[in-house]
Amino acid sequence: MKVCGQNIRKIRRSKDLTQEYMAFEMGISQKAYSDIENSKVKINLEILTKISAILDIKPSDICSISHQCGTNDNYEDKYQGLLEYMKKIIFRFRRNF
Numbered sequence: 001m002k003v004c005g006q007n008i009r010k011i012r013r014s015k016d017l018t019q020e021y022m023a024f025e026m027g028i029s030q031k032a033y034s035d036i037e038n039s040k041v042k043i044n045l046e047i048l049t050k051i052s053a054i055l056d057i058k059p060s061d062i063c064s065i066s067h068q069c070g071t072n073d074n075y076e077d078k079y080q081g082l083l084e085y086m087k088k089i090i091f092r093f094r095r096n097f
Helices: 002-014 019-026 030-037 045-055 074-095
Strands: none
Touching: 002 030, 002 045, 019 030, 019 045, 045 074
16 A cells, blocks of 8 residues: 555654654664555554554554545544454454464
């Protein structure tokens, strides 16, 4: 999703943050972070959650499908529900290993 990387870059710059800062906060190298913004890697839920927390925004502000869904606020609720469900699955998976 090239749009997600572009959105991350635009939001990061608007907040006057560097790639180095973002990488440090995420616990990754600056190169790895740059690859995220340049859409060289797929953005998973963990990455999306970390970036949105650092930027103090909703994950849907980065990778939104709302422009394809009209203005129905129900989609945001479904999106948030899906994120919570995925977090629970990841937590259970990690706990078992």
